Amino acid sequence: MEAVAAGHICLDLTPGFASQSGKNISEILSPGKLTKVSGIALSTGGAVANTGMALSVLGIDTQLMGKIGDDYFGGIILRILKENNTEIAMTVLEGTKTSYTVILAPPGTDRIFLHDPGANDTFCSADINYGIVGAVRLFHFGYPPVMKRMYENGGTELVEIFKKVKSLGVTTSLDMAVPDPSSEAGKVDWKSLLTKLLPWVDIFVPSIEEILFMLEPEEYARLNKMRGNGDLIKVLDMNILQKLGDTLLAMGVRIVMLKCGKKGIYIRTAKAADLAAMGRALPADMEDWSGRELIEETFFVPEVLSTTGAGDTSIAGFLSCLLKNFPLEEAIKIACATGSECVQTYDALSGIKTLEETRVLLAKGWEKERIEISGSYWQYKENLAVWFGRQDTKFSTNV
Secondary structure (H helix, E strand, O other): OOEEEEEOOEEEEEEEEOOOOOOOHHHHOOOOOOOOEEEEEEEEEHHHHHHHHHHHHOOOOEEEEOEEEOOHHHHHHHHHHHHOOOEEOOEEEOOOOOOEEEEEOOOOOOOEEEEEOHHHHHOOHHHOOHHHHOOOOEEEEEOHHHOHHHHHHHHHHHHHHHHHHHHOOOEEEEEOOOOOOOOOHHHOOHHHHHHHHHHHOOEEOOEHHHHHHHHOHHHHHHHHHHHOOOOHHHHOOHHHHHHHHHHHHHOOOOEEEEEOHHHOEEEEEOOHHHHOOOOOOOOOOHHHHOOOEEEEOOEOOOOOOOOOOHHHHHHHHHHHHHHOOOOHHHHHHHHHHHHHHHOOOOOOOOOOOOHHHHHHHHHOOOOEOOOOOOOOOEEEEOOOOEEEEOOOOOHHHOO
């Protein structure tokens, strides 16, 4: 066993929408309107299932740790996991309902989630099997903002989990989620919580929306106002990424990967001396992985059916490359490619290919979704098809 994926798990119910090209969400979903759908995808969701099972598809032996109820939805989750021959160490809590999410994802629009946290709200350190965790190289945890015990009391329980895992010599990875601003989680002082937590996190992989909500709430509010009914990514200036990278490395993270939707993925890594403390999933080529700053563009997809799980599977693509000692530039390329594979299906996993199959697709010259970045901080290198930031150790040789 190489990895553990822990944290949030739920049952996803995703109706299939016919093409709604050119329409905004208010035209597709409005009070009193009957909107025709085509079937429904019933699948496991959350970071445990999406990232954990994608890691398995990508060739990483992964154990799943989450918490469900002893109800009908919980039974469906266990059945799906077993049918996929996934190693599981799930806590089943008697008399508790299982978490579920209704995902409304019309083509061309950002997703709408109707979520019941269920048993996830009771998840705590005692639900982690540290005997199993201590024997693997990588521990990935996802979605603490939608797990009550993880964010209450300033995140004490979450910090305790990461401290304990780090003490076992295991490399730690963390993904987030954007909470409802009006909810209890939305009112948490996330900057304070992250200040305590991130020194114990080796690899931090939130979306740009999540980290702006937590560290730059005024900018998040401004972009939300600008986007109207559209996607925040469309109005995002990519030049904010270098500031966020600086901040997160200063808070203790060793590798930062920010998911920027259709505009790609930003990566920033610490210097070699800091990476050396990463634990068992330490990069094999420290010179290649240290002091890097890149933006990888996404790959062209003729029709996006659903963005459900795209971020989670991108994370799996990146982590699998780290564990298999791939070069950093290939790792971030495969992360973007895995996300692009994901969005071509309604669920999170059925579109995911193996690492070797993905490498073949890339070798054939998969077309990019090109972006423009203003200013001189970022330089694009045509032969590598990647953006280099000024703080990248290879910047001067790639201008």
